[in-house]
Each structure stands twice: as structure tokens, then as C-alpha cells.
Amino acid sequence: MNKDRIIEILMEVHPEVDYETENGLIDKRIFDSFDVVTVVGELMDEFDIEITAEHMIPENFNSAEAIAELVEQLEDE
């Protein structure tokens, strides 16, 4: 499952967050720009996708669920 692997990646950056329920990773500034660059780098390597500035909007990164949807969409392209 992509989502489980994504949560593992997120846990490495912020272990204290409950990724099953949290839906404000960007809006609440739980992830800062360093965290974002780190996570996106990992996602691109892990799933062999390209995440561009167009994708990097809060709606796509506020929750593990949203990230999983983005990854799925990019994997299909």
C-alpha cells in the first residue's frame, strides 16, 4: 500500500504526528519548507514520480491521504 509507505516517510520527519487523522500538515505549519523538500525528495525517489511546483499546493500535502492520492495520480501519468 502506497499510503503505509508514505506514512513511514512522513514519520521519519515528524514522528509525533498522527497521520491517520491530521489534515493540516501545511496549513498548520507542522511541516516547514525544509520538511517539505525532504519529504518530496523521498517521494520522488520511492515512487519514481516527478513532483513540480504545480503539485506543491497545500491541498495536495495537508494529509497522508492527500499525498497518497497525488502519488497515485502521478504514477498513472
Next chain:
Amino acid sequence: MSTMYTNILEYLFESAEKFPDKCAYFDEKVSYTYSRMLSEVKSIATLLIEDLGLVQKPVIVFMDKCPMALASFWGIVASRNFYVPIDLEMPDIRLNLIKDNLDPAAIITDRDHYERALRFSDKVYIFDDMIKTASDDTLIRNRMRSAIDTDPIYVLYTSGSTGVPKGVVVCHRSLIDYTEQFSTEIGITSEDVIANQAPFYFDASLVDIYCTLRNGATMGMVPIEYFSVPLRLLEFLQKHEITTIRWVPSAMKMVSAFKGFKSIRPDKLRKVIFGAEAMPTKVYNYWKANYPDAVFIQNYGPTEITGVCTYHIINEDYDDDETIPIGRSFKNTEVFLLDEDDKLITDPDITGEICVKGSCLSLGYYNFPEKTHEVFTQNPLNKLYNELIYRTGDLARYNADGDLVFICRKDFQIKHMGHRIELGEIETAVMAIPDMKNACCLFDDKGQKIVLFYESDRCDDISIGEALSERLQRYMIPNVYRKMDHIPLNRNGKVDRVKLKEFI
């Protein structure tokens, strides 16, 4: 000419006269002209002179980055006191350490943070109330007439290796010198619109604030959350016709990591200045490829010498694996290398400690004379008269062109997101967690991550992360946690950092 000025506020008076109605400082919510800035500065100064009745005392400014914070700074300075900007995200435990060191005379804040500010001082002013004060020009003129250019302007707190933050005290003369040299050698004019990235409690913001003030330029404050959303960041630059940025490389990396210029390439940008941490050459090359005609400048300098002391205007090409030099000193500042025996190094490719002298030298650490004397010392090359130097603890060498190239630190200080952090401060905070047996922090240079190794029966990554967020600012929180059965020790019983490094 720096000798003309003895008080930083002369810049404000001049710019308010030359450009009264020009936008001076703006954020996404409010925009201040030079005349409005001056008028609010005068109200704040009048109230402080009448009500506080003190001089040369610290006043904390406890506010988000906004034009009102700047008005507070300068109101404090006009009353001949000095300002101390504090990060609102700073946890109470760390803020208490600063309060104990500083013993602030008062705090200026906004309504939202009034209750919290009361925990740190009995004397708390609310900005919106202060600016209702009718200003008294004679009172301010007399107070400023008594001021001298060695009076402090600000104290900026930086990480301390023993766990207690150190406050660097800077006076008018140093800041005027810095602003003069930077403006003239780098070339900042009234035409410039500067996008400010650094928070005001971080000295990377000095150029933005004071080169704007001196030259009658305009400064826009980029909201911190835009640095997580590259399109918003680039839209800000485009919309406000930004000509100049002076950012930390981590912020520039945000654009290159997402190839942001493919979507928006702000077309007025012509000066790109960076410093405060190593610039990944790959990131620089991405920016340069998109702005072949812009001027790119690398800066170097610790808070203790007021902003930066060297610059390098990049005219050469660099491969992704080459290092961009930090260059040469600004005018009226001398930067030199000393070897382990305090002998001057002049030949290329010999490693030495970067030492600095000149008017840029700060007044040392507030209320911390022992630490001050350790690093602000008599110049060992001069036995004839008093001449202070600052020993940076940074190691560098000259390249074949005579430019300085940064190598590394002598100690356990690191740069993360442009912020300077003593790993010892993180370790002290970790060791304060109950049931923590041993802990050591290392910096993974390759991944640019703070790695915490710890030994404990009951603590786990989550509980440590939570405990640290109550003690440290977020940029100091480790990025990677490694629980160990035993942290390796050397023969002296100290943590074996070399061995530990193999586990990264």
C-alpha cells in the same frame, strides 16, 4: 560615508524627508510609508521616554514579522534603549533562559500575545495603544542628542553550547558601518524592491531592513508559509516587482527542488544575494541558468561581527561539485586567517581560523563576560596598542585567486536552514528529559539533517519529539532519531562521535 552618521535613525529621518509617501515596508496585510513609519516611531519613543524613564536598557519586541515590529524597534532606539526581537514560536523554557540573562525593562507586543508576554515582564506595552501617544519632538531630540554611537541598538540571541542562548549586542557604529558598506559595494538604491525572507530575530534580515531604510528603497515581507508553497512565493516576487533578494540557500532550494521557474519566472529580479549557510552549487546553478543576467553574490559572516563581513560577486562558472568562495572583506573591515600558533596565513590552501577586526565588531555577549573574552581577544599580531579581534571558530583557506573558501567549523556548531545551532544546546535539552541516559547529536552533512542518538529505557522518538518542542525552537528539533542500546564511548568516557558518525 559612515563617519557622517552617529545614529541609525538618521536614515529614517532622511528617507522620511526625501520619500514621505513612498511605500517603505509592507506585508500581505499592511503597508507603511516612510512618513507613517516615522510618525509611529515618534509616538512610541515619546511614551517610552515619559513612561519608562530608562536609557540603555533592553526592551523585548514580541511580535510576528510586520511593519509594526520595525516601528517598535526604532521607537525603542529613539528612546536610547535597545530592542530584542523574540520569535513567537520560542517555547517558554527557552524564553525564560533569555529573560534571566536579559532582565528586560519592558516588552512591546500586540493584543494577541499580551497575556503570554505578561509571564516574562510586569511592564508590557500593546503596540496599538502606544501609537496613540501624541509625539513630543523636543523630548525625542533631547534624548537622541544624549546618545552616542557606541550605544547598543539590538541584542540578537543565538544558540549557546551549554544550553543557554547567547545574546550578541550590536551598537549604532557597527550597524551604520555595515549598512554603508553593503549599500555602496553591493549597490542598493531607492529603485530596489527587496523581498525579505529572514525573520527579524535572525541577523540575515539586517540587510533587508537597513539597506531599505538608508536608501529609501521598499521592502516586502514574504509570509513564512509561502516558503513551503513555491508558486505562492514566486507569485509574490512577480506581483510586487521584486528586484533584490537576500535569502538563505535553503529558501532558494525550495524553488529549485520543484523547478519553480518553469511555472513563474519573476521578471524584475536582478540581484540575488545569499549566505548564512553553505550554498549547494547545484541550487545556485539552477538559479543562474534561469537568470543569466542577474548579479549573484555570496556573503559570509557571523552575528558577532554585525551581519556579514565578506562577499563574492560570482563571475565564474562552477560545476555542481565545486564550492563557491566566500570572497573578500567589505571596505573598512579586515578579515584574516590565523593558524594554530596564532601566526598569520597568507599563502593559498593553508587552513586557518577566520578572524575579523574593524568597526563591525559587536560589543560581545550580553551579561556573559567570560564567553565574550574567550572569542573577542587582543589581536595576537599586535603587541603595541588595544586592538580587538573576533575569532569566528570557522576554518577557511585562500584559493589561488586570493579569495577565501569556507571549510568547516572548529567545534560542534552547525548551520541548519540558515540558522546557527550549537549541537550542545540540543543535547542539553534532550538530557533534561526524565529517564534519558545518554544522548548525542550529529549533523549529517550530506542529507543536511540533525541526527539524534539516544539511550533510554522509557523514552521513544515520539515522546522525545514532544518534549523537545517544549524546549527548543523548531529549527533545532532533530530530523532523525536513532535509539541505541549503548552509545559508544571513548577511553575518557565521553561519547565517541567518530564511531557514532558511522551509524548515520
